[in-house]
Amino acid sequence: MIKKNIVIVGSGLAALTVADKLSEHAQMNVIILTKSNKQHSNSVRAQGGIAAALENTDNWQAHFTDTIEAGCHINNPYTTQVLVEKGPAYIEKLITQGLSFDTNPDGKLLFGKEGAHLHRRILHAGGDRTGKVIMQFMMNRIENKVAIVEDQAVVDLIVADGHCVGVVACDSNDAHTTYAADNVILATGGCGGLFEVTSNDPTIVGDGIALAYHAGATLADLEFIQFHPTMLQVGGKAYGLVSEAVRGEGATLVNADGTRIMQTVHPLADLAPRDVVAREIHTQMLNGNQIYLDISMIDDFAVKFPTITSFCEKASINIDTGLIPVAPGAHFLMGGVKTNAVGQTSVKGLYAVGEVACTGVHGANRLASNSLLEGIVFGNLVANNIIKKAMQNNIKRQIPKHSPVRVSPIKVPSKQEIKQIMTTFAGIERTHEGLEKAKKWLEQFNVKENLQMHVMNCTKEQMEIIHMLTTAWLVVTSAQARKESRGGHYRKDYPFGDDKIWLNQSIIRSKEEDMAQSHSIAIGGSR
Structure with a gap:
């Protein structure tokens, strides 16, 4: 058993941001676990840039309006304001630390424009290599300060007395390692790999969603999946x-x-x-x-x-x-593990940050280039909260021992079969009949029962497929529950009505009327 203060699951921008901030405090013993190698993340692939109201003619209120409009007015207004208001300061701090964004010949920042933005506020680095540039910058910052262990697929979250106290990881040789921790942070990305065509890294198949569900965490808005048009x-x-x-x-x-x-x-x-x-x-x-x-x-x-x-x-x-x-191809999950503004889930000691988390900032449809911003802003807020709590609480919990049990061989489909079912029945357009077919197909593999089996008896490959089945089932059942079309969730049997919210709606109406009610569909975890 390996003991750490903090275990971070995933190696994208949100994970590195948390690790960088925590590494500033000597008392924090932090480790990052990633199931492939540290370069396999959606953050590395990000081309578009980072949206931030840094230009003189722009402001966070305008960025807020665009984010709410794109999200079809079901964003969480508080966390959305946190994102766009705090974002510029965090970006400016990175610049002072040495991160270089693209500039014009006079040395002034260049701002691009993307879909649903009414201002030019997108910063780029290296042209369309923004994610790669930022990730290398962050890797350099945590080098020799935070250990990154590759080929460690987390297959289970260990929960004792309602508190997440560690994880079980499995390598490519199917050897299992237990990591004890005071806090566990999920930063595993979304679930684009559940579909045949995706912009996501091949490793991103919804593991974090399944892990959180099995641990008993609340999930929300899993029906909202953004398909990138191009x-x-x-x-x-x-x-x-x-x-x-x-x-x-x-x-x-x-x-x-x-x-x-x-x-x-x-x-x-x-x-x-x-x-x-x-x-x-x-x-x-x-x-x-x-x-x-x-x-x-x-x-x-x-x-x-x-x-x-x-x-x-x-x-x-x-x-x-x-x-x-x-x-079009599957691109971004707006929902995820439900958290507050500092990344806390419904399970004590378990945090989620980045695409795997659902803070409510994206509503039903993420605004372009808000994803890298999300990782930076909430990555810092998660770290700050953990540091604050560590200073107030020195309780050490014992991690329970895993006792392997004998189980019968499990029946699982191929990854490609799951992708075909999800693309056909839970993709860009959905119907009740199609979703029901997908649900029945998924349930033949005993999704819930497989979750209860002991992970020590499964290979790394089997557990990844079980996670895919679990997350696919959660997406499908969420899509069945939302009997309307909104943002990334389009039901052909419940098409958009005359009250569809267009981009010329006012921010006052958004705050007072449309955002007064939460449209989130929450799912309790399985424990």
Whole structure:
């Protein structure tokens, strides 16, 4: 057994932000566990940038309005304000610590614009390599201060007397290690890997959601899954994400005839919220139309977007034609493990931060480039809260011993089968009949019973599939429960009504009326 003050599960930006802050305090013994290697995270893949109201003509109130509008007015107003109001100061601190964002020839920060933003407030680093640049910066900051243990897939959270006191991890040789901890922080990302086409790293399959559910934590809003409108896709194969920043620079969505498809769909046309754009592309494709991004108006595309250019080269797409074939792909989970503003879950000692957490800041549809901001802001707040509590409480809890038991071989499907079911029945468009088919298919594998079996008897591969089945079942049952269409959750049998909230609604109405009621569908954990 390995004993630590803090165990962080995951190695994305939220995890590194927490670790960096905690490492400033000598009394904090912190370890990061990651199931593959430390470079496998969605944060590394982030192209678009970070949204923050740093420009003179912008302010946090405007950023708040855009975030609420994109979230279809069911965001948590308090945590949303925390995100956008505290965000600029945290970004400025990173800059003073040495993080470099893209600037113009005069050395002033460059601000881009993306979907549903009414101001240019997106900071980039290295063009479309923002996530990679920030992650390397953060890795350098925690080097020699925080241990990162790779090939450690956390397969169980250990709960004693209502308090999370550690984790069990499994490596590629199926060897299990128990880590005792005063606090455990989930920073495992979302669940994009439950679908056939996704922008997510292949390791992101919803483990954290399943772990939290099994530990008894409350979950919320799992039906809200954002499909990014523009994945570079050729012959049914996805080669990578084409950042929304491309449309922010003027690119338009067109069909094979060159006709723009978004102008009559939404007031913001090509820069409409992602759920709106994704559904329109999906509809066009169902009608047999291939959709392209027309980039012909963007000068020096390869210089501005080197990552996307490399994707095009791998897919044998010549960017000189000015057209990039695109299709929607699973991108971001707005819901997750329900937390307060400092990351605390309903289980004592268990925190969640980043995409795996549901603070309510994203509502039904995340605003572009708010995800990296979320990891930085709430990563700091989680760390601050843990430091504060550590100074007030020195209680040490004993970790219970795991006693392996004999079980019969478990029946599990392949990962690809799960992805096919979820894509077909719980993807961009959903119906009661389709969701019921998915639920029955998932339940044939005894999802709940598999959760109760002892993890010491399972291989790393088996546990990942069990986690996928569990999270898929939770998503499907959540989607069944929400009998309306809103944001990333679209029910063909409950289409948007006349009261759909558009982007010209006022912030006063948002606060006093639309945000007065919580629309969150919460699910209690299994313990």
